[in-house]
Amino acid sequence: MPESEKPKPNPYTVALQQLDHAALVAGTLPAVREILSQPKNELIVNFPVRMDSGEYKMFKGYRVQHSNILGPYKGGMRYHEQVSLDEVKALASWMTYKSALHDIPFGGGKGGIKFTPRDHSLAEIERITRRFTHALGSNIGPEYDIPAPDVGTNGQIMVWMMDTYMNVVGFSDKNANRRVVTGKTLASGGSFGRETATGQGIVHCISEWARDRRFDLNGSTFIVQGFGNVGSNAAKILARTGASLIAVGDWKGYIANPDGINSFKLSEYVLKKGSVVGYPGTRSITRPEFFATAADVFIPAALELEIGVEEAKALNVKLIVEGANGPTETDADPILRDRKIDVIPDILANSGGVVVSYYEWLQNKRSERWDLEEVEERLAKRMKRTYLAVSEYAAAKKCDWRVAAMAIALERVGRAYAERGIFP
Numbered sequence: 001m002p003e004s005e006k007p008k009p010n011p012y013t014v015a016l017q018q019l020d021h022a023a024l025v026a027g028t029l030p031a032v033r034e035i036l037s038q039p040k041n042e043l044i045v046n047f048p049v050r051m052d053s054g055e056y057k058m059f060k061g062y063r064v065q066h067s068n069i070l071g072p073y074k075g076g077m078r079y080h081e082q083v084s085l086d087e088v089k090a091l092a093s094w095m096t097y098k099s100a101l102h103d104i105p106f107g108g109g110k111g112g113i114k115f116t117p118r119d120h121s122l123a124e125i126e127r128i129t130r131r132f133t134h135a136l137g138s139n140i141g142p143e144y145d146i147p148a149p150d151v152g153t154n155g156q157i158m159v160w161m162m163d164t165y166m167n168v169v170g171f172s173d174k175n176a177n178r179r180v181v182t183g184k185t186l187a188s189g190g191s192f193g194r195e196t197a198t199g200q201g202i203v204h205c206i207s208e209w210a211r212d213r214r215f216d217l218n219g220s221t222f223i224v225q226g227f228g229n230v231g232s233n234a235a236k237i238l239a240r241t242g243a244s245l246i247a248v249g250d251w252k253g254y255i256a257n258p259d260g261i262n263s264f265k266l267s268e269y270v271l272k273k274g275s276v277v278g279y280p281g282t283r284s285i286t287r288p289e290f291f292a293t294a295a296d297v298f299i300p301a302a303l304e305l306e307i308g309v310e311e312a313k314a315l316n317v318k319l320i321v322e323g324a325n326g327p328t329e330t331d332a333d334p335i336l337r338d339r340k341i342d343v344i345p346d347i348l349a350n351s352g353g354v355v356v357s358y359y360e361w362l363q364n365k366r367s368e369r370w371d372l373e374e375v376e377e378r379l380a381k382r383m384k385r386t387y388l389a390v391s392e393y394a395a396a397k398k399c400d401w402r403v404a405a406m407a408i409a410l411e412r413v414g415r416a417y418a419e420r421g422i423f424p
C-alpha cells in the first residue's frame with residue numbers, strides 16, 4: 001500500500017509508544033508506567049441541543065482525566081469533527097507530561113465535542129457549550145479539572161463555560177470559581193498574554209535553537225500548517241525576527257509565495273474568509289508540495305499525526321517546532337533524525353499555553369491582574385529554563401529531544417509516586 005493511502009495510526013497508540021521510549025530512559029518503575037498507560041477517568045456525555053431551526057440534535061462530548069498526581073487535571077477542550085475517545089486520551093496524557101516537564105502543579109486532562117463548529121451559528125455554539133458544561137457538572141472544577149481553549153474553541157467559549165459553571169455549581173462563592181477555565185477573554189478574568197502565549201513559547205524555542213546553532217533568523221524562511229490561534233500567533237511573532245513565511249495551509253488547502261506572506265494581513269483575511277486559501281498574491285499548492293517546500297523552519301500547528309513517513313522523507317527544513325500536539329508519527333521520528341532535521345517536541349514547543357494558563361489561574365486565585373510585561377517576562381524565563389533542561393538531558397543521556405522532554409516529566413511523576421506510594 002502506498003504510504004499516502006495508509007490510514008493514520010491511533011493517536012493513543014502513538015502516545016503509549018512515546019511513553020515506553022521515555023520510561024526506559026527515565027527508569028520509570030513498571031507500576032508507574034502501567035498507571036500512566038491509562039487515564040484515571042474517561043467521561044462521555046450525550047446531550048441534546050436546540051438548533052436555530054427549532055429542531056433538536058444530539059452531541060457527544062468527552063472529558064478525559066489522565067493524571068492528577070501533581071495537581072488538578074488541566075487541558076483544552078476541542079470542537080472538531082474528528083474528536084474521538086482515543087484522540088482525547090492521547091491529548092490528555094500529553095498534558096500530564098507537559099505540565100510535569102515545566103514543574104507546574106497541574107496534571108493532565110483533555111476534552112471536546114465531536115462536531116464541525118463552522119457548520120453552526122454562534123448562538124448554536126453557545127447553547128452547545130453551555131449544555132456540555134452543564135452535562136459535565138462537577139466533573140470539572142477550579143481545584144479539580146480546569147479546561148482551556150484548543151482546536152475550534154476560543155476565549156468566548158471559555159467564558160460561556162465559566163459562566164455556566166458559576167451558575168450551576170457552587171453558587172455562593174461564584175467568583176472564586178472563575179478559574180474553573182483558563183484562556184478566558186480579558187474582560188472576564190483572562191490574563192494578558194494568554195491568547196498569544198503558545199505562539200510566543202514556540203518563538204522562544206526557535207530563538208534558543210538559533211542562538212545555540214549560531215543561526216541567523218533574520219532572512220530565514222518558515223512554513224506553517226494550521227493558521228489558527230497557534231499557527232497565526234507563532235507566525236506573527238516570528239516575523240519580528242526578520243524570518244519570512246513562505247507557505248501555509250489549513251483545513252481547506254495550501255498557499256505559497258517565495259517572496260513572503262504578511263502574517264498580520266493573512267490573519268485578517270482568515271478572520272473574514274475562514275481559511276488562508278485565496279489570499280491575494282499567493283499561489284495555490286498541494287499538500288505534498290507544501291511538505292516539500294524548502295525552508296529553514298516548519299511549524300506544524302494543526303492536528304496530530306500530520307507528519308508520517310512520507311512527509312518525514314519529503315520535508316526540506318532544518319528544524320521542526322511542534323506547535324500542534326502529537327503531530328509526528330512514531331515511524332517518522334527516526335527518519336527525521338537520520339535526515340538531521342532537529343525536532344523540538346510538542347510538550348516543550350507548545351507549552352507556552354499551559355504556562356500562561358497557570359499564570360491566569362494564579363491571578364484569579366489571588367484576585368490579581370499582572371501586566372503584559374510581567375506575564376511575558378515570566379513566560380520567557382520559564383521557556384528558556386525548560387528548553388535548557390531538555391537540551392542538557394538529551395546530551396547527557398544521548399537521546400532525542402522527545403524522549404528527553406518526556407523522561408524529565410516521567411522522573412517528576414515517578415518521584416511523586418515513590419514518595420506517596422500507591423493507595424492503599
Ligand code: NAD
Binds near residue numbers: 153225228229325
Ligand atoms: P485553532 O482551531 O485555532 O486552529 C487550528 C488550525 O488547524 C486552523 O487553521 C484549521 O483550519 C487547521 N486545520 C484543521 N484541520 C486541518 C487539516 N486536516 N489539515 C490542515 N490544517 C487543518 O486551534 P489551535 O488552538 O491553534 O490549535 C492548533 C494545535 O495546537 C492543536 O494541535 C492544539 O492541540 C495545539 N495547541 C494549542 C494550544 C492553544 O493554546 N490553543 C496550546 C498548545 C497546543
